[in-house]
Amino acid sequence: MAGGECSKCGYAKNLSGLSFHHLDAPEKDFKLDMRSLSNRTIEKVMNEFEKCILLCHNCHSEVHNPALDLEVLSSSRLL
Numbered sequence: 001m002a003g004g005e006c007s008k009c010g011y012a013k014n015l016s017g018l019s020f021h022h023l024d025a026p027e028k029d030f031k032l033d034m035r036s037l038s039n040r041t042i043e044k045v046m047n048e049f050e051k052c053i054l055l056c057h058n059c060h061s062e063v064h065n066p067a068l069d070l071e072v073l074s075s076s077r078l079l
């Protein structure tokens with residue numbers, strides 16, 4: 001349903017390397033992981049799913065930590 005690949009880089013090798021990223025953090029009600037999926041109705045899961053895109057773990061980390069981008073750090077002479 002989410003395309004089966006990272007929406008940023010296209011990674012599509014292993015499902016364990018993909019996760020849901022909430023586009024608008026304040027709108028996040030719960031994390032979409034196996035524990036959450038097994039404890040909620042399909043309606044609540046689908047409502048949460050609509051707030052997300054699929055990202056690989058590398059792209060997900062980059063989105064959440066832009067200040068740690070090596071190009072940014074090297075241009076600021078922190079490396």
Ligand SMILES: [Zn+2]
Binds near residue numbers: 058
């Ligand atoms: Zn990616």
